[in-house]
Amino acid sequence: MNCLLLYYTGTFNTRYITQKLKLRLEREGWNVSTYEIDPLNNERLDFSAYDIIGLGSPIYGFAAPYAFLKFIRQQKFPAGIKAFIYKNSGETYHANDASSKYFLRKLHKDKVDVQNEYHFMMPYNIHFPFDDYCIREMMEMNKKLLEILVNEVKNGIPNLSPYKLWPRFVTTVVARPQYIGGDANSFLYHVDMNKCIDCGLCIKRCPTQNIYRKPSKDGRGEFAFHHNCLMCMRCSFFCPADAFDIGFLEDWGWHVNKKGGYDYRKIEQMPLDEPFVTNSTEGFFTCYCEKYEAINKRYRELFGNKPVENPDWAPSPVSERWKEENSRVTALKHSDRTYKQAKAFYIDSLFSE
Numbered sequence: 162m163n164c165l166l167l168y169y170t171g172t173f174n175t176r177y178i179t180q181k182l183k184l185r186l187e188r189e190g191w192n193v194s195t196y197e198i199d200p201l202n203n204e205r206l207d208f209s210a211y212d213i214i215g216l217g218s219p220i221y222g223f224a225a226p227y228a229f230l231k232f233i234r235q236q237k238f239p240a241g242i243k244a245f246i247y248k249n250s251g252e253t254y255h256a257n258d259a260s261s262k263y264f265l266r267k268l269h270k271d272k273v274d275v276q277n278e279y280h281f282m283m284p285y286n287i288h289f290p291f292d293d294y295c296i297r298e299m300m301e302m303n304k305k306l307l308e309i310l311v312n313e314v315k316n317g318i319p320n321l322s323p324y325k326l327w328p329r330f331v332t333t334v335v336a337r338p339q340y341i342g343g344d345a346n347s348f349l350y351h352v353d354m355n356k357c358i359d360c361g362l363c364i365k366r367c368p369t370q371n372i373y374r375k376p377s378k379d380g381r382g383e384f385a386f387h388h389n390c391l392m393c394m395r396c397s398f399f400c401p402a403d404a405f406d407i408g409f410l411e412d413w414g415w416h417v418n419k420k421g422g423y424d425y426r427k428i429e430q431m432p433l434d435e436p437f438v439t440n441s442t443e444g445f446f447t448c449y450c451e452k453y454e455a456i457n458k459r460y461r462e463l464f465g466n467k468p469v470e471n472p473d474w475a476p477s478p479v480s481e482r483w484k485e486e487n488s489r490v491t492a493l494k495h496s497d498r499t500y501k502q503a504k505a506f507y508i509d510s511l512f513s514e
């Protein structure tokens with residue numbers, strides 16, 4: 162089976178899931194290619210070599226990100242080709258259920274045969290940071306969900322019910338402002354020059370080249386923004402000095418700064434002892450109870466009590482460059498500027514892994 166995993170990612174959570182999925186499908190003997198959408202590249206892909214396409218994206222404002230939708234809309238898919246959706250996001254509320262509806266319309270128009278959709282759980286890159294232990298538990302559930310995906314997709318078992326009316330309504334109402342929200346919010350972005358260490362990472366890695374510096378009186382260069390923002394949060398999420406103010410979202414406290422990103426290599430190795438989410442969980446994570454129950458139920462139906470054995474979910478391979486940068490950063494003191502500059506260099510190396 163020749164499979165293409167076509168995905169969009171802002172802060173690399175979707176890339177992470179894609180890598181796991183690729184390895185798992187290859188273990189089934191599939192021939193798997195990946196394509197990460199570059200929002201500045203409008204090329205039309207040739208799908209003729211593939212039997213099936215996996216479409217991966219995060220959820221932004223209860224919908225697929227505009228960059229993803231735009232890319233999908235400009236493709237011409239071969240009629241009858243099979244496809245499945247693997248989306249991910251920080252919350253499991255049903256308000257996210259219909260997030261694929263706009264790009265599904267395009268797929269249906271091209272007569273793509275989409276029968277399966279899966280919602281993986283990944284920590285927020287906006288709103289609030291997730292606890293490592295909670296992520297560890299989510300990964301365990303994601304492993305099960307991946308087994309369900311592979312089994313159902315491979316055996317042609319559909320898993321895509323028609324979306325209920327109210328999630329469709331939520332997506333309609335929130336998606337449209339989301340589509341213009343980044344451009345509007347760009348007017349409000351601000352960099353705290355007292356914190357910034359001029360590493361240039363945000364400018365270099367912004368997927369739309371939305372950030373630049375213009376001359377300033379002190380000669381340092383003032384940060385300025387075009388109006389081509391995807392709200393991917395890459396700039397603020399990875400900034401080694403946490404110098405970004407993300408406009409109106411900042412006023413709501415929706416700010417996650419994770420200098421090297423969530424450290425999945427570390428999280429994957431954490432032992433799993435006590436459950437993080439239980440039936441007596443209160444507050445935000447109550448939405449996870451229902452999701453975990455649904456995954457466990459379906460997993461049992463397909464595999465009984467067999468434990469999940471997924472060697473592909475072992476810690477991701479670590480490159481020599483990553484090891485070098487990581488040990489250099491670890492050896493430095495956290496407060497000093499050299500540390501932040503080394504950290505910027507280290508984060509930059511992560512982008513290309």
Ligand SMILES: Cc1cc2nc3c(=O)[nH]c(=O)nc-3n(C[C@H](O)[C@H](O)[C@H](O)COP(=O)(O)O)c2cc1C
Pocket residue numbers: 169170171172173174175176218219220221222223224249250251252253257283284285286287392393394
């Ligand atoms: C602008 C924006 C809007 C988001 N909206 C939602 C949302 O509506 N529901 C949700 O569960 N997560 C939401 N998230 C969280 C992301 O879906 C989540 O962190 C995802 O794993 C990011 O994937 P990426 O690293 O591949 O970009 C949002 C994130 C951003 C940046």
Ligand code: SF4
Pocket residue numbers: 352356357358359360361362363364399400401402403404405505
């Ligand atoms: S990533 Fe942060 S520290 Fe580096 S130049 Fe941008 S704002 Fe400054």
Ligand code: SF4
Pocket residue numbers: 343366367368369370371372389390391392393394395396397
């Ligand atoms: S300005 Fe920041 S949030 Fe906007 S597209 Fe660039 S990196 Fe992403």
